[in-house]
Amino acid sequence: MPVHTPYTPPSDPLVFLHVDEWLIVADKPAGLLSVPGRGPEKADCARSRADEAYPGALTVHRLDMATSGLLLFARTADIQRALSKAFEQGEVAKTYLADVWMAPEEANGLIDLPLITDWPNRPMQKVDHEIGKPSQTRFEIIDRHAAASRVKLIPLTGRSHQLRVHMAELGHPILGDQLYAHDLARNMVTRLHLHASELGFRHPVTGEDVQFVAPCPFETA
Incomplete structure (x- = not known):
């Protein structure tokens, strides 16, 4: 069962890697919600911090609270729709870095396991080969x-x-994962070792192919 702890957002600032008149790319610290949660105590989030710096910032996608890394915001509703559509159609290249328990025997591969919400244990997800939604991850x-x-x-x-x-089902859970890792992997580090390190897409206005990189903030255990 998930363990609920008080929300204590980090004081680390939201680092802005790119700002133009259409969109914003930020590097979110671990422990900060992407969007507001329920209740005034969960109002502090990446979107609110982006909006404070650049009024009108709109959410395009989200990262788990425990995950650090690249977040994209739009500055107009039209750009938000265009970028959201690019995500939905798989036109945004996303790369993550993670430290995992041990290592798969194969140097690289494809994890193809359908996922569905584990309703009695929300927000947890689980593999379900009958009614799960198609889910694929490449690893190296x-x-x-x-x-x-x-x-x-x-x-x-x-x-x-x-x-x-996916990594937990493979037998190599991500270190520090409070939901899916076993005790040894969970307690090896002080945070979830998952970081959204690269984001690439076609700029919705200029048509330029853009690529953003956020350095990994943690060392391998």
């Missing part, structure tokens, strides 16, 4: 260590908790 081992390894993860679909569930 970057560096192997005795107890943990760094992997590059590329989601081909955008299901909730997809990367976390």
Whole structure:
């Protein structure tokens, strides 16, 4: 069962990597909600901080609270619709870095496991081969260590908790994962070792192919 703890957003600022008149790219710290949660105590989030710096900032996509890395905001409703459509149609290239328990035997591969909400244990997700939604993740081992390894993860679909569930089902949960990791992997580090490191897409106004990179903020355990 999920363990609910008080929301204590980090004081680390939202770092803006790119700002133009149409969109904003920010580097979200771990522990900060992407959008407001329920109740005034959960009003502090990436969107509110972006809106404070650049009034009118609109959400395009989200990261789990425990995940750090690249977030995209739109500055007009038309741009928000265009970018949201690009995400829905798989036209946005997303790359994550993660430290996982041990390492898969294969140097790279495709995880193809359908996912569905585990309703009695929300917000957890689970694999369901009968009614789960198609979910695919490519992985590539970057560096192997005795107890943990760094992997590059590329989601081909955008299901909730997809990367976390897929790696746990593979037997290599992401370190620090409070929902899906076993005790050893969960307690090896002080935060979830998952970071949205790269984001690439076609700029909805200029038509230019743009690529953004956020350096990984944690060391391999």
